[in-house]
Amino acid sequence: MSDLLHISGGPTKPEVIAISLSKMDLKDGITFYDVGCGTGAVSIEASKIARGLKVVAIDAREKAIDVARQNFRNFGVEDVTLISGESSESIDQNAEIGTIDCAFVGGTKNISKVLDVLYKKKARKIVVNAVRIETVVSVMNKMKELGIFSEVIHVTITRGYELTGETMFKPENPVYIVVGKLQNE
Numbered sequence: 001m002s003d004l005l006h007i008s009g010g011p012t013k014p015e016v017i018a019i020s021l022s023k024m025d026l027k028d029g030i031t032f033y034d035v036g037c038g039t040g041a042v043s044i045e046a047s048k049i050a051r052g053l054k055v056v057a058i059d060a061r062e063k064a065i066d067v068a069r070q071n072f073r074n075f076g077v078e079d080v081t082l083i084s085g086e087s088s089e090s091i092d093q094n095a096e097i098g099t100i101d102c103a104f105v106g107g108t109k110n111i112s113k114v115l116d117v118l119y120k121k122k123a124r125k126i127v128v129n130a131v132r133i134e135t136v137v138s139v140m141n142k143m144k145e146l147g148i149f150s151e152v153i154h155v156t157i158t159r160g161y162e163l164t165g166e167t168m169f170k171p172e173n174p175v176y177i178v179v180g181k182l183q184n185e
């Protein structure tokens with residue numbers, strides 16, 4: 001198996017991906033949006049959970065799209081549409097977008113507009129990762145305004161590493177996971 005190609009800002013830590021995806025109830029054949037996909041690591045893990053996942057991966061950085069494309073090829077993610085652009089505009093303008101079952105939002109620029117557009121497209125489950133407290137508060141407030149706020153989780157990971165033949169632990173930056181779902185979910 002190839003190593004995942006990295007890019008600045010990514011990949012999302014595997015433990016954070018695991019918790020985020022556990023909130024989505026992924027099932028075979030559903031449509032999964034990776035908003036601010038970076039390396040594509042989240043879509044790759046989601047594809048391991050649900051066979052036949054239809055992935056739509058969006059990033060505003062051309063470099064991220066190139067890296068994600070290579071990672072998808074290397075990890076055998078086949079049913080994937082890559083979109084280069086600002087996600088609030090790309091999702092809104094893409095007339096072909098049908099159902100959005102689950103959306104993972106790892107890139108929070110213009111987050112209020114992104115949430116508006118995901119709500120407009122009736123995304124059933126939305127999971128946002130954020131690291132800045134101001135972003136967390138605005139995501140929570142926006143989800144409450146839309147009537148979709150479900151829960152917020154603060155995740156800290158402390159990873160062991162070897163030091164002089166023994167084991168020390170080093171904390172990584174905390175991540176907040178904000179979950180939104182449509183009322184009937």
Ligand SMILES: C[S@@+](CC[C@H](N)C(=O)[O-])C[C@H]1O[C@@H](n2cnc3c(N)ncnc32)[C@H](O)[C@@H]1O
Nearest residue numbers: 009010011012036038039041060087106107109
């Ligand atoms: C923290 S990185 C995402 C990491 C990714 N989940 C991974 O595992 O590699 C955030 C990414 O979101 C993108 N991004 C942020 N806001 C965006 C937006 N509104 N539309 C499209 N891409 C966005 C950035 O270009 C960046 O590549």
